[in-house]
Amino acid sequence: MTKNALALLAATATLALGACAKKAPEQLPPAPVETGTAPTETPTDSVSGPGTQEHFATAVGAPNTTVYFDTDMYDIDAEDAAKLQTQARYFAQYSNVNFTVEGHADERGTREYNLALGERRANAAKNYLVSLGIPAERIRTVSYGKERPVALGSDEGSWAQNRRAATVVID
Amino acid sequence: MTNPSTPVRPEEPKLRAEGVSKGLWHHARALRDALGFPPRLLGANGVVWVLALIAAPLAAQNQDLGQRPPPEGAVVETEEEGLSGSVSFEGNLEDLGIAIPAFATDRDAATPANTGGTGALGVELARVITGDLRNNGLFKPTGPDSLPRPAYAEIAAPNYPTWGNRGADMLVQGYVRAQGDGRLAVGCYLYDTKLNTQLARQGWLVGASEWRRAAHKCADLVYSRLSGESPFFDSRIAYIAETGPKNARIKRLAIMDSDGANHRFITSGRATALTPRYSPDYKRLSYLSYVDGNPRIYVYDIGTGRQTLVTQSRNPTFAPRWSPDGRYLLYSMAVAGNTDIYRVPASGGQSTRLTNGPGIDIGGSYSPDGSRIVFESDRSGAQQCYVMDADGGNQRRISFGGGRCATPEWSPRGDQIAFTRIAGDFNVAVMSPSGQNVRALTNGWQDEAPTWAPNGRIIQFFRSSRGARGDAQLWQVDLTGRNERRLNTPVGASDPAWGPILP
Numbered sequence: 320m321t322k323n324a325l326a327l328l329a330a331t332a333t334l335a336l337g338a339c340a341k342k343a344p345e346q347l348p349p350a351p352v353e354t355g356t357a358p359t360e361t362p363t364d365s366v367s368g369p370g371t372q373e374h375f376a377t378a379v380g381a382p383n384t385t386v387y388f389d390t391d392m393y394d395i396d397a398e399d400a401a402k403l404q405t406q407a408r409y410f411a412q413y414s415n416v417n418f419t420v421e422g423h424a425d426e427r428g429t430r431e432y433n434l435a436l437g438e439r440r441a442n443a444a445k446n447y448l449v450s451l452g453i454p455a456e457r458i459r460t461v462s463y464g465k466e467r468p469v470a471l472g473s474d475e476g477s478w479a480q481n482r483r484a485a486t487v488v489i490d
Numbered sequence: 491m492t493n494p495s496t497p498v499r500p501e502e503p504k505l506r507a508e509g510v511s512k513g514l515w516h517h518a519r520a521l522r523d524a525l526g527f528p529p530r531l532l533g534a535n536g537v538v539w540v541l542a543l544i545a546a547p548l549a550a551q552n553q554d555l556g557q558r559p560p561p562e563g564a565v566v567e568t569e570e571e572g573l574s575g576s577v578s579f580e581g582n583l584e585d586l587g588i589a590i591p592a593f594a595t596d597r598d599a600a601t602p603a604n605t606g607g608t609g610a611l612g613v614e615l616a617r618v619i620t621g622d623l624r625n626n627g628l629f630k631p632t633g634p635d636s637l638p639r640p641a642y643a644e645i646a647a648p649n650y651p652t653w654g655n656r657g658a659d660m661l662v663q664g665y666v667r668a669q670g671d672g673r674l675a676v677g678c679y680l681y682d683t684k685l686n687t688q689l690a691r692q693g694w695l696v697g698a699s700e701w702r703r704a705a706h707k708c709a710d711l712v713y714s715r716l717s718g719e720s721p722f723f724d725s726r727i728a729y730i731a732e733t734g735p736k737n738a739r740i741k742r743l744a745i746m747d748s749d750g751a752n753h754r755f756i757t758s759g760r761a762t763a764l765t766p767r768y769s770p771d772y773k774r775l776s777y778l779s780y781v782d783g784n785p786r787i788y789v790y791d792i793g794t795g796r797q798t799l800v801t802q803s804r805n806p807t808f809a810p811r812w813s814p815d816g817r818y819l820l821y822s823m824a825v826a827g828n829t830d831i832y833r834v835p836a837s838g839g840q841s842t843r844l845t846n847g848p849g850i851d852i853g854g855s856y857s858p859d860g861s862r863i864v865f866e867s868d869r870s871g872a873q874q875c876y877v878m879d880a881d882g883g884n885q886r887r888i889s890f891g892g893g894r895c896a897t898p899e900w901s902p903r904g905d906q907i908a909f910t911r912i913a914g915d916f917n918v919a920v921m922s923p924s925g926q927n928v929r930a931l932t933n934g935w936q937d938e939a940p941t942w943a944p945n946g947r948i949i950q951f952f953r954s955s956r957g958a959r960g961d962a963q964l965w966q967v968d969l970t971g972r973n974e975r976r977l978n979t980p981v982g983a984s985d986p987a988w989g990p991i992l993p
Contacts, residue, residue: 391872393827426960429896429910429938430985431765431809432866432873434778434785435822435829435850438806442827461784462806462824466762471736471958473935 369413375488379405386444388482390427393440395447403444406486407451420444421485422462423469425478430464437462444484585630586716589658589683590620592634593676594642599668602698608674612639612666615676615705619662622709622723622749626948627973629716632658645679646691654683662712666704673697678708680715690715702751703992710991720903720945723748726989727941727950728766728775729964731755732982736960741984743777743790748943748988750978756790765809768989769816769836776800776810776819787821789836801834801841809853812836813880814860820844822852831865831882844882855900855907856880857923864888864898864907864923875909877923888925897939902990903946906969910938910951918951918967931971941988950977952984 367373376384383406386399395403410416422441424433441460449455470477593612604611613634620633637656640648645665653661661681669675677693692711694704703724710721731744743756743763756775757763764785766777775790787800787807800807800821808829811820813836822831829850834841845851849869856863864877870887875895878885889895893913900907900923911919911928916936921928936954943949943966950966953976962984964977977983 391868426936426954427912429873429912429916431822431852432850432868432896434764434806434808435824435852438824438829439827439850442824446827460827464785466739466741466764468737471960473956473960 370416370488372488375409375416375418375486379409384487385483385485387479388440388484390425390478390482391436393436393443395443399444400447403447404451407448407453410448410453410457411451416488417457417459418486418488419459419461420448421467421487422460423467423481423483423485424465425481426465426468426473427478428465430466433464434462435464437464440482440484444486586660587658588623588629588631588660588662588712589637589653589656590616590623590631590633590662591637592616592639593664593666594640594645595665596642596667601668601674601701602672603674603701608666608668611674611701612664615664615666615701615708616662618702618705618749618751619678619709619712622706623712625749625975626713627968627975628713631662645677648679648681648683650681650683650686653681658683660689660712660716662708664708666701669695674701674704676701676704676708678704678711680712702747702749706748719947721991722943722945722948724992725944726768726772726992727964728768728777728987728989729952729979729983730764730766730985731979732962732984733759736958743775743779744979744983745775746979753980756792765985765987767810767812767987769812770814770990771816771993772989774836776812776821778808778810787819789819798838801832811854811856813856814858820854820856820863822854831863833880842882844878845885846882853897855898857900858902858904862900862923864900866896866898873912875907875925888923889921889928890925891921891928899940899942901942901946902944906946908940908942908949910940918949920949920969929971931967931969932965932974934965937965939985941986943988944991950986950988952986954984 383402386395386402410418420441422437422439424436428436438460441462445458445460448458468481470480593615595608595612598607598609600607601611604614616634620631623629623631640663642665645663648661648663661683662678663681664676664678667675673695675693675695678691679688680690681687682689690711692707694707696704706723709723713719713723714721725748726745727748728743728745731742732739734740740759741762741764742759743766744754745756746753761779761781764778766775768775773792775792776787777790778785779788785806785808787810788797789800790797800810800819801823803823805823805825807821807823809822817836818833819836820831820833822829828848829852830843830845831851831854832841832843847869849867851865851867854863854865861880862877863880864875866873867876873894873896874887875889875898876885876887893911896910896912898907898909906920907923908918908920911917911930915934916938917930917934918932918937918940919928919930931949932951934953935956937951938954940949940951948966948968950964952962953965954960954962961982964979964983964986965974966977967974
C-alpha cells in the first residue's frame, strides 16, 4: 500500500466517525476495534514502519496527530474527539507502539501556569484515549508550556495553533 | 567563587572612638598582617575604627583582641557606624551631587584582583560604587574618571573645600590595601561636604576574587545612609539565559552579581532550564530542568555540583520556592494533570500537600516571617492570587481587581505582594497582602515574573517582545514605577530570581 492509500484510509476512517464526534465526550467512546476499518500494516521501502512518527502521521493523517484548545481551556470537543478516535484506532492496531502526548500553551499565559496548563491538556487527550481503550501505561505525557511554539507570531491565529496537544511516536 | 560561611561575631570594642561606641569585627591575622595606618588619621581622630586598631603604634594593645580568623573568602565587617547626625541636603535625592573619586592605596601592591595593582583597583572600586548608585535611579553620582584622586592620607580627613567647590554635596572616599595574606582591606567613608562631617564609615576584609563585594558593601552603606532604606547591592541574581530562535530556544541556568558582574552559566543548554531560585544561604539553586525529558525540579548544590530531584516521583514538578529560613521548599506537582502545591524539607524527606483541589494551584511565596504563603490558583476559573497559612490552612482569595493575578511574590519587607497582572498585556504590579491598593508599575507588552530586591524597594522581571523574534530581557523598576531600566546580560534573559543580601 502506498503512502497515499494509507492517508486515504485514515481519512475515510475519520469520516466514518463524524457522527460520533458530535457527541459530548462523556457519551463516548465507541470501542475503536468495532468501528470502521483500521489501517493495516503493509511495510514498504518508502514508508517507515510502525513505531515511527512518520508511519503514525501517514496512517492517521498529519492533521489528526494534534488537537487544539481554546484559551485557558482543556476540554476535548467534537473535533478533538474525532481526531483522538482516529489515533486510538491506530494504537489499537499497533498495540506494541508506545507514545507521548505533548501539551502546549500559547504565549499569553505566565510560564509556570502554562506548564501546568500544558500538562492538563496532555492529560485530557490521554484520558480520552484511555477511555477509548488504549492502556494508560502506553501513554506518556509531557508539558512544554509556552516553551515550544509552532507558530511564531503574536496574534490570535498563531496562539490558536500553539494551544495544542500533539501525539508523537518516538522511535 | 568562595563560600563565605560563618560570620565572625562582633566583639565589644576595647578602644573608643570619639563619642561612639560600636561593635567591631576583626581577627588576629588581620591585626598581624596589617600595614601601618596613615599617622594623620590617628593624629586627627585618635582612634578611627577597626583598621585603625591595627596601626603599628597600637599593635601591642591589639594583640588581646584577637579572634580566630574567618574562613578564606569571608567578608569581615565592621558594624555600621552609630552616628545619628543629619544630612545637610534636603532636596530630591536624585539632585544630590555625590562625588566618588578613586580609592586610595597606601602603596601600589600587586593583587590578583587587578593586573594594575591596588592603585588601579582603587579606580575600579570607585567605578563599581558609582555604577551601583547611578543604576538604581535614585542618585546621579560622579565617578572617578572625572575627579581628582585623593591621597591616602586624605581618606579619613577629606579636603572639604575642594569637594564643596566642585559642587559635590556628598563625598565617598575609600582606600584599598593588600594584606599580607593575599586578601584586601577596603575602607569606605561617606562625608557631607556642606556640613563638613563624616556620615558613615565601614571596612571589610575580602578575598581578592571578591573585591567587588567590598564595592557593593560601600554602595550599600551610602545608599542606606542617604535613603534610609535597607541595603541591597551585595546580592546575586539567578536567571535563565536565552539564545536561539523562538521555536527552538536554548535556556540555560545562569547566575550573576546584582550589577551583572561575575556572570556564570550553570547549565550547558542541552536540557531546557527554567525558573531558578537561590536558597537563602546561596549554597543551592532549585530550578526546573528537562534533563530527563520531563519537567522536574532539581536542587543543585553550587559547592559540590551535585544535583538531586526535589521529590522522588514520576510526576512533573514545577515552581520551586524556598522558605525564608531555607528549611523548606515549596514545589508544585501535577498528578494526572492536576497541579497542587507541596512542601518538602530542604534536606529531603516526606512531602506535605498544601492545596487539594481540581484547579491549578501553583507557585507560592512565603511571607518574610514564614507564617503565610501567597500562591496562584485558577480554582475560580482564571488565575487569581490566594493566601494560606504555611500549613495550607485558611486559604482565601486576595485579588479581586480587574484582570488576572499570577506569580505572586511576597516582599522581603512583608508590606507588599508583587505579581504579574494579566489584563490584556502583562504588567508587573504590587498590592498589599490583603489585596488592596493595586498599582501597576510597568507598561510593557509582556512583563512577567517579578522578583524583589533584598530590601523590598526594587523589583526585577522579564520583558518579552512581540512577534517572531520574541526575545526576553531582564528589567527592573522601583516602587514608584518611575525608575525603570534594562539590565545588561550577555544574551537574552528571563526568570530573574534575586537572592537576599549575601551572608
